[in-house]
Amino acid sequence: MDLRFPDEAEAWRAEVRSFLAANLPADWRGLGALDRDEAEIFSNAWRRTLAEHRMIGVTWPVEYGGRGLTKLHQVVLAQEFALAGAPIYRIADTTNIKMLGNTLLAWGTEEQKARYMPGIVSGDATWVQGYSEPEAGSDLAGLKLRAERDGDDWVLNGQKIWTSRGMDGTGVFTLARTDPNASKHRGISFILCELPNPGIEVRPIRTLTGDDEFCEVFYTDARVPVANTIGPIDEGWKVANSLLGLERGEEAATNPIFFRAELDRIVQLARDVGRADDPVIRDRLAWCHTKVEIMRILGYRILTQVLRDGRIGPEASISKLYWSEYHQVATELAIDLLGAQAMVREGRKPFKHFRADEPGAANSTNSWIDVLLMNARSGTVYAGTSQVQRNIIAENILDLPKEPRLERP
């Protein structure tokens, strides 16, 4: 493992730093230091600044608004932004840029790219994800939402659920079953459904933190052009799965930065509440510290692998288990430090419903209640539960026999 970055990456790092210095407000302390209204205004303006300066999708070709740089450059950018506490895009852009933008570039036709990439880059479009269904969660390939062909259109019927930020969506990229006779992982297609569509209705689900984060999406004879299929018809499973490498590589580099910043907040909290000398608290803080350090090293290993091989192996499951289980312990510590009043809500609620609160967030009960109950507790469920990750480690790393009772065609 070589922890040094190549020279060209360091030159780019300097460029990113000077961009941040020139464009962030002089008194910038992170999105979390702004109240929710200010943060919303800042995020939208910042998103436009990033698009104007081609800081969105730097690995994308120049003709699609990017800079044609390497994945390593993207990782350096993500690192520098994380260190500066600056968002790399709006929260809703996770599915928009990371997922759909990259998928389109990998699988889209020239027409599709020309039609959809500009909106994704500018932020005028916000694509949300239509993957999970009420009966297809961990078993995503068991999805049933049906797309039947009628001339040049697909006619979609069925339901999606857990669509994050669905209410903000200008379109849903939808996994639909286009061949019900094929085996489970085949016969699925990846279809772009623009909104509004008279056959598609998005309804919010209230989360336990009281936010409209998740949505249900109902499709009733929704017509969508067959031309909106990304990648080959019936091969949507492959299309959807091709993304993980890039996403996980970037995460491996930025997670340790966010979790380090969060742990710094917890250490500060321990001082603030006068428990920095408490041996039990110190013990728990030290435990957290070692885990964040391991995450950092693990992150570099995964990064090295992604950059070298262009993809990531089952080691991603180790990383996912690591941070998600760590985060529950760390946030419980924060709640314990807040003491008897911990569950009495006060202060700013986080925007982000995954990982740590925004950089600069104060140690308020609202910050920690939401981060514990939603962000941290859901970490072992979303993007493959801990049980699924352990199965992957057991079967693909330890080479143990597959669970006998699973029907896996």
Next chain:
Amino acid sequence: MRNDTRTTLDPDMIDMLRSSLRHVLTDESTRPLADRLADLGWKEVVDTDPATALRTLFEIKGDTLSGADALGPSLASKYSELTGASSASVSIGRPGHLTLVDGSGAENEVSVDEATWAALQAHGRWLVACELVGIGRHVIASAVEYTKDRVQYGKPIGVFQALQHRLASAHAMVVGAGHLITEAGLDGDPWTATVAKCMAGQTAEFACTQAQQCYGAIGFTFEHEFPAYLRRTYTLDRMFGDWRTLEHEIGSRLQATRLVPRIGSL
């Protein structure tokens, strides 16, 4: 085995009591809980077997997630038993301080001696421990039902050992904590109450986190009853010392006294 002469409720009585309490704690009535309990002949039940009566009340309160205020009036009864002073509700403040609430809702902070305060805190710990055990038992039972119904990969997810083991571990803890709250009720010893509260807090938190992992995404929404149990658990665990703080308190006392107090008749 225990060999004493205390009067106890027989099993049939306890079953009846359970179903009546369940009714009282979940009805829509806005009448004070004390009045609704009085309709049941609660005083007689408590006089017969206070440990079973109160434990059952708080376990069912946890199970049903009832918002009825049972703690304040129960502490008031205890306070009256200890000092003869009457009040409608008592809440425990910093060491040596209580807040008494009279029938009209007027609050009055009073200072009490250390022993009285400690006895009330221990009583509060025990009652909250009972409620936490009720929560733990409920969320595990619900998660068991859910994993039997929820189908993924063509099977109910309950067939997966990854989930079975989680629920089994949580169940074992709930059973253990259940025995501790029973003992704490019988021996009335503050030490047992503290151990029971520590174990009950840890158990309810563990049971909730295991159950939530079985529920998946639905467990993060208000469509489901679960989040309310999770939040209640975090709130209750923080009353009279969260379980990690109590663990520390217990450990410190063991070290200081070099004595391991006996719990129950074991």
